[in-house]
Amino acid sequence: MAGRIKSLLHRWSSRVFSVELDGAPFYFAIQERHRGEEAPRVFRKLQSHDRCYTLLVCSRDRIKTARFYGELKDKLLRELPPECGLSPMSSFLPNVRDSLIKGYFLKDTSEGSSTVERLLSDLTQHEPVSVCSYCKNDDGQQWTQHLWSHGESQVMETAKKYYVVPSETPEYHPSTLNMINSDVFYSLDEACEVLKKCGDIIPEAMSVLELLPSRAEARNKPDFPVIVIEGLDATGKTTLTESLRETLGASLLRSPPQCLSPWRARFDQEPPLIRRAFYALGNYITAEQIGQEGKKTPVIVDRFWHSTAAYAIATAVSGPVCNLPGEGSEVYCWPSDLLQPSLVVLLTLDPEERKRRLRNRGQGKTNEEQELDHNQLFRLRVEEAYRRISGPACVSVDASPSADEVLQQVLLLIRGKCHL
Numbered sequence: 255m256a257g258r259i260k261s262l263l264h265r266w267s268s269r270v271f272s273v274e275l276d277g278a279p280f281y282f283a284i285q286e287r288h289r290g291e292e293a294p295r296v297f298r299k300l301q302s303h304d305r306c307y308t309l310l311v312c313s314r315d316r317i318k319t320a321r322f323y324g325e326l327k328d329k330l331l332r333e334l335p336p337e338c339g340l341s342p343m344s345s346f347l348p349n350v351r352d353s354l355i356k357g358y359f360l361k362d363t364s365e366g367s368s369t370v371e372r373l374l375s376d377l378t379q380h381e382p383v384s385v386c387s388y389c390k391n392d393d394g395q396q397w398t399q400h401l402w403s404h405g406e407s408q409v410m411e412t413a414k415k416y417y418v419v420p421s422e423t424p425e426y427h428p429s430t431l432n433m434i435n436s437d438v439f440y441s442l443d444e445a446c447e448v449l450k451k452c453g454d455i456i457p458e459a460m461s462v463l464e465l466l467p468s469r470a471e472a473r474n475k476p477d478f479p480v481i482v483i484e485g486l487d488a489t490g491k492t493t494l495t496e497s498l499r500e501t502l503g504a505s506l507l508r509s510p511p512q513c514l515s516p517w518r519a520r521f522d523q524e525p526p527l528i529r530r531a532f533y534a535l536g537n538y539i540t541a542e543q544i545g546q547e548g549k550k551t552p553v554i555v556d557r558f559w560h561s562t563a564a565y566a567i568a569t570a571v572s573g574p575v576c577n578l579p580g581e582g583s584e585v586y587c588w589p590s591d592l593l594q595p596s597l598v599v600l601l602t603l604d605p606e607e608r609k610r611r612l613r614n615r616g617q618g619k620t621n622e623e624q625e626l627d628h629n630q631l632f633r634l635r636v637e638e639a640y641r642r643i644s645g646p647a648c649v650s651v652d653a654s655p656s657a658d659e660v661l662q663q664v665l666l667l668i669r670g671k672c673h674l
């Protein structure tokens with residue numbers, strides 16, 4: 255464990271650290287010699303008696319890392335004195351894929367440091383956490399970083415100290431570096447691998463794997479058109495998909511499929527790596543059902559891979575739309591082993607009208623759906639991610655007219671594209 259952390263962090267001075275304070279990221283790096291640069295903004299805001307720490311979570315086992323990252327936050331919030339402020343942070347090699355390590359930035363303004371230091375030293379010894387402490391130099395301008403390492407029985411600060419300096423905003427938002435096969439999965443095998451590895455800690459994972467199609471079945475090409483309806487919650491997907499089923503005499507399916515319902519709440523509690531693998535597998539199960547139904551009738555699908563990928567991408571990245579991976583990025587490419595629909599329609603709706611429909615419907619929502627209401631940047635990121643996905647890309651339809659007008663509009667699209 256300690257070896258892994260050391261090898262990942264060995265290039266300390268090439269790494270950039272990002273601390274998220276009040277929704278804005280601050281970047282800093284470290285260097286061995288003091289070259290007269292002033293402290294980065296995240297430190298300039300602090301008093302000289304404030305103590306700061308970075309905690310980076312990393313182990314060889316990525317399932318363990320993902321789960322422990324969430325557990326660590328709960329533990330810190332529970333055990334730290336109330337004067338401590340906790341913010342998400344990360345460390346990465348700029349523009350290097352899979353180099354991101356996530357953690358927390360801790361600001362301690364409490365009177366005595368002993369509680370915090372005891373807690374952190376305990377973490378360093380027993381958990382996959384690497385701790386650095388930061389202090390202000392005597393000149394009152396510079397901050398230095400000390401990496402904690404554990405000796406025989408107690409945690410020591412290593413002799414080497416590094417100076418903290420500002421760093422430029424990287425070209426790629428750090429959260430995009432580890433997105434492929436951690437937030438978004440591009441093959442059945444990659445998603446299966448995550449659930450297989452969870453089998454001993456989440457027994458439900460094995461039940462999900464048992465429902466998976468064999469590869470040959472998943473590749474069955476349907477004879478009839480397959481039309482996917484996408485959109486945020488309450489944009490009218492259920493209303494439209496049911497009308498389409500009646501009008502076209504089609505089969506109606508959804509992703510995640512009905513057979514996964516007993517386990518959905520269980521996987522919704524898990525960290526993104528596991529939760530997204532679960533939803534990814536749901537698409538492959540739905541694809542198999544599409545293959546079966548599509549031999550007999552046209553198939554309408556309520557949410558599919560666009561939803562899985564768009565929510566995953568928009569959650570992994572924070573801040574404005576410009577933090578998303580750029581248009582044309584491989585992140586938006588359809589998985590090569592997943593059935594491609596004939597048409598994907600994205601229902602779009604003015605946020606106020608969507609809220610009105612949500613209120614009228616008055617049902618429970620997933621945490622992510624509640625987030626859509628509270629966080630308008632998140633909503634914008636989901637919508638933009640939907641639009642950037644390609645192979646097939648979605649066709650946007652304004653869902654604000656009456657249900658019948660929306661139906662007619664979508665029927666026109668289907669007839670134009672699918673010769674129905």
Ligand SMILES: Nc1ncnc2c1ncn2[C@@H]1O[C@H](COP(=O)(O)OP(=O)(O)O)[C@@H](O)[C@H]1O
Pocket residue numbers: 485486487488489490491492493494611612614615653654655656657658660
């Ligand atoms: N075109 C429409 N105009 C007005 N209200 C609509 C329209 N389509 C759906 N609704 C209403 O809005 C609410 C959300 O629609 P629903 O089909 O459940 O959305 P979704 O499945 O996308 O969450 C429902 O109460 C529904 O009756």
Ligand SMILES: Nc1ccn([C@@H]2O[C@H](COP(=O)(O)OP(=O)(O)O)[C@@H](O)[C@H]2O)c(=O)n1
Pocket residue numbers: 486487488491509510533536537557558559561562563565566619620622623
């Ligand atoms: N194919 C799908 C469908 C949903 N989801 C996830 O499920 C949530 C929305 O599903 P939902 O069932 O509440 O949405 P509605 O269809 O009820 O509007 C989103 O937060 C997505 O993260 C997914 O990842 N992939």
